[in-house]
Amino acid sequence: MRIASYNLRYDSMPDSITPQQSLDALPDALAAPTYYGAKGEQPWSTRRIKVFEHLESEGVVLAGFQEALVRQVTDLATLLGDEWAWVGVGRDDGVAAGEFSPVFYKKSAISLISNDTFWLSNTPFDVSKFPGAGSFRICTATHLTLQTGNKPVKFTYLNTHLDDQSDAERRLAASLMLTRARYEAATTGGPVIVTGDFNSPSTGTDSGAYQIITGQIPPVAINQTFAEKYAVPDGVLPNFVMQDLKAITPRPKISGEYATYTGFNAPGDASVYTRIDFVYGGSNGKWTADAYKVGSSLTDDGVLASDHRPVFADITLQA
Template structure:
């Protein structure tokens, strides 16, 4: 099963071009005519970028995708482009319905079935749309309990986007994610995956959230309401953490691309590059990593599908 995490950049340049109009425009393009190489170096409208996003994903034969920054119109566009074999779960972070950015989980219906889903907010009032004090934005996590159709193996996926401006929110959010992931591991006795844009690197000064989710430093105290809804037996999985799946596969099968955020910069400008997008696996295991790959988002004509690169991980589920 191939998992992916992809921040697609919210639609900052909206227009009225439909998906079908974008697809129809391809029919008027000569497939043998070379582009003007690297001609475009700035952010392009979503109506242009969405075809590139779908192209990357469909060429990877991915089965589950955690998107970040997708507004409802982008969610609907992605559903249309990926096709009828895809379904999705998630809510708008501003109202718990359709307002604001989503952190949706898309899954391929011919390979995966949904057992249950819920969402929670990465704030001090996690069961209603809310923003952590001092955070730049409201942040939400989408949770899905799923099962592979062929092997009947269950797993849980959590997908989220931590704050861009508040390190305290990132640390608090990571603490909630770690608790919920441990609860899922204990409750389902199956694999757990955490996907998302952490806005926290694995190696720099802003690595607090990364260190918490991986168990390198202790989590922050979280709301008792959350721990009461998702109770944990201290005796079970006492050293539970989430493992960075880049470190868990055969070294020769790990992508040489390291950065996942590139910004909309010209080729060769690596000023903002960093690794902040991750796929983690619970330390209770139940999975085996076969390959880890970070794909470029840039096409020959210079268009960047997003200011992030997609992260792909091939896993075998071993139990559940």
């Protein structure tokens, strides 16, 4: 399957333009654009078409988004049509307020078994924010079945967006997610995939969350109720970690860009570029990383679909 992780940039410039109006306003495909005519951030009503085109042209069957307000979720559902379904909740109330970390899946390839949401805080089963964090933060957890191939394969998929201000929140979040991922690997016996904007690069002073989930440093203490609910017996997967697919994929099959965050900077201004969006696979295995690519959000007309770039991974699952 081909999976995508994509931070959409929240709809910070809302307008009343419908998806159909955006489609009707598309220019003649044979007409040359004004190269780099657009500058900086554009409204979501313009950017959403670019996101839709990415998913369609890349043959994605599973996508985890971040920073999607409810309008953005419903817009993508409209553009993708009845071939797709999605799950997720707004992080501010557990319903529709605030940003979602939704999971979209193509129904011909993937079916949903179950899903839930937990908050990346000291009280993960309640709508809650970590002290000092800039925002409420959530993880969307799903149990899915990949229907392609000779035999359907059940797997677990977690999608998230960690805090941009609090390193302590990011470390706690990574610890919660690692606990849940290990539990899923132990109890289902199947593959575990994690995607998200970690706001934590793989190196440097802000890399704590990345180091925790990949096993380079120990997790921090988490909520006892959560730890008990997702505990596994002693000796079961004791060294379980999440593996960065970019580190696992054969080098000739890694393509595209390096940075996943670019801001809405003009071409050539790399002052804020960094790699903070990831696709991980559980160290219990039953998957292989076949290809990995960071796409471009920039098109010739100067429109940046987001201040992040989409991350694509080709993954083969084993029953």
